[in-house]
Amino acid sequence: MASNAVKIVTDANFEQEVLKSSTPTLIDFWAVWCGPCRALAPVIDELAGENRGKINVFKLNVDENPETAAKYGIRGIPTLLFFKNGQVAHQSVGVTPKADLQKIIDKVIV
Helix, strand or coil, rough: CCCCEEEECCCCCCCHHHHHCCCEEEEEEEEECCCCHHHHHHHHHHHHHCCCCCCCCEECCCCCCHHHHCCCCCCCCCCEEEEECCCEEHHHECCCCCCHHHHHHHHHHH
16 A cells, blocks of 8 residues: 555664654554545645655554554544654644645754
């Protein structure tokens, strides 16, 4: 469910891939059974491709990686967390229009 521009992150590699990254990061918290997550997936893929090199984009399956989801209080999916310098810079819950997500990315990557 991820394009070549979108990588998979897990509880095991979250710290290394996200928190220690010098590049801003977008995490898509999702689950296989989540209809809105599937609806948002193509948008995430497009944003990842269009912003390659500016922001890392990952998907985290909440069913397979409950520790990270619990740590960040993910209660509804899809939830997008934007990280900068190891800290949450922005959170978006639900299906958000691509243009709005691009505006968030533009703010996070400066």
